[in-house]
Amino acid sequence: MRPHTGGGLTVEKFVFFGGKGGVGKTTVSCAYALKCAEAGLDTLVVSTDPAHSTADVFDQAFGDDPSAVDGHEGLWAMEVDPDEEVERHMREIRRRMNEQVSAAIVNEIDRQIELAHRTPGAYEAALFDRFVQVMREADDYDRVVFDTSPTGGTLRLLALPDFLGEWIERLVAKRTKSVDLFEKAAVGGREARRKLDEDPLIAHLQGRKEKFEFAGRTLREDAAFFVVLNPDELSIRETERAVAEVAEQDLGVEGFVVNRVTPAPDDDERGRGATWLRERVATERERIDEIDREFDEPVVAEVESRVREVKGDLLAAVADELAVDVDVASAEA
Numbered sequence: 001m002r003p004h005t006g007g008g009l010t011v012e013k014f015v016f017f018g019g020k021g022g023v024g025k026t027t028v029s030c031a032y033a034l035k036c037a038e039a040g041l042d043t044l045v046v047s048t049d050p051a052h053s054t055a056d057v058f059d060q061a062f063g064d065d066p067s068a069v070d071g072h073e074g075l076w077a078m079e080v081d082p083d084e085e086v087e088r089h090m091r092e093i094r095r096r097m098n099e100q101v102s103a104a105i106v107n108e109i110d111r112q113i114e115l116a117h118r119t120p121g122a123y124e125a126a127l128f129d130r131f132v133q134v135m136r137e138a139d140d141y142d143r144v145v146f147d148t149s150p151t152g153g154t155l156r157l158l159a160l161p162d163f164l165g166e167w168i169e170r171l172v173a174k175r176t177k178s179v180d181l182f183e184k185a186a187v188g189g190r191e192a193r194r195k196l197d198e199d200p201l202i203a204h205l206q207g208r209k210e211k212f213e214f215a216g217r218t219l220r221e222d223a224a225f226f227v228v229l230n231p232d233e234l235s236i237r238e239t240e241r242a243v244a245e246v247a248e249q250d251l252g253v254e255g256f257v258v259n260r261v262t263p264a265p266d267d268d269e270r271g272r273g274a275t276w277l278r279e280r281v282a283t284e285r286e287r288i289d290e291i292d293r294e295f296d297e298p299v300v301a302e303v304e305s306r307v308r309e310v311k312g313d314l315l316a317a318v319a320d321e322l323a324v325d326v327d328v329a330s331a332e333a
Contacts, residue, residue: 011224011254011324014135016146019228020238024259026053027310027318028228028303029147030077035319037075039326041142044076046134048127049147054079057311076141080130088126132215143326168209220250226300226324228257229291231284236291243295255300257322258288263304300324 017029026049033045044066047054054077055061058069064084066076131146138144227242229235243253264281265274291299300323306314 011326012222013138013142014144014146014218014223016148016223016225017228017257018148018225018242020235023228023230023235024303025049025228026057026147027315028226028257028259028301028322029145030054030057031310031315031318032322032324033075033077033143033145034072034315035322035324036143036145036326037069037072038316038319040074041326042074042076042140043143043145044078044134044138044141045145045147046131047077047079047147048082048130049079054147056309057315059311078134080127082127128215129211132211135218136214168206168212172206172209223251224254225251226255226257227253228259230260231258231287231291233287236287236294239291240294243297253297255298255324256291256295257301257303258291258299259303260305261288261302 015032017025017032019025026047029045029047033043036043045054047062058072058077060067060070060077062077062079064078064080066078069075069077134144225246227239229239239256246253262277262280262284265277269277288299288302301321303318303321308314310318
């Protein structure tokens with residue numbers, strides 16, 4: 001590992017590790033969560049990886065609710081099943097819609113919901129709701145670490161607060177005007193106001209709007225974002241797009257974790273394998289220098305590839321390589 005100076009970066013309560021699929025986000029997320037827990041912070045790591053990689057890292061099964069990680073005091077983990085979240089999200093939509101429409105159109109509503117279930121945005125919307133719920137219920141933890149979905153899905157998730165907040169505002173205004181006019185014509189002004197205040201659809205929309213406002217505020221004021229990437233051209237180009245798109249949401253990337261860096265052979269090693277390793281190391285060094293040169297954000301760690309799966313002592317070693325402060329003082333204040 002190349003040393004990084006500057007004492008690390010102080011981060012917020014909620015920490016997101018993003019990046020394209022397969023770069024090692026779960027390993028880095030779990031390592032940082034372990035680093036926080038060992039520094040005395042009650043820490044929760046949240047995974048949305050359908051492969052349940054967090055369970056592999058800790059050799060322990062996790063579910064939708066936080067569970068203590070065996071052998072690590074102050075560390076909890078949970079694995080959110082994306083498919084189950086989409087199903088739950090759609091069931092809630094169906095329940096609410098069926099309560100507010102006539103029996104004659106229930107079948108049509110169900111058909112439209114089933115179609116919506118298959119749209120690309122349904123996945124992100126469902127996960128977003130779960131992320132917000134976790135953030136709202138995080139009072140018991142000093143630090144919450146999210147092992148996020150691959151870059152594209154994560155960015156769409158982060159774009160939802162502003163987009164849906166404005167959309168809901170307009171929808172509430174239209175619904176309010178419609179109910180007001182209808183009720184005034186039917187029952188008169190004072191009774192119309194009472195019925196408007198009790199309208200379940202307006203109440204639901206206002207609740208959604210508040211949720212998105214909370215999410216946008218939390219993500220901008222109390223969250224830190226790091227990108228995990230590998231030292232290769234494809235990963236760097238993907239990271240360029242990610243940084244630019246995150247900036248469009250008035251968010252910023254705090255730093256980069258360059259993962260799976262090839263270790264250099266010893267100077268006295270010879271042979272075909274050693275030659276290949278030296279060439280590989282030289283190419284990766286060019287890529288890491290390119291990251292340092294092209295991005296304003298710092299590289300907070302260069303994590304070498306391991307022969308074995310990263311767990312146990314190897315996970316602790318990776319945690320030590322992450323130059324990101326855990327900010328223990330804020331947890332004790």
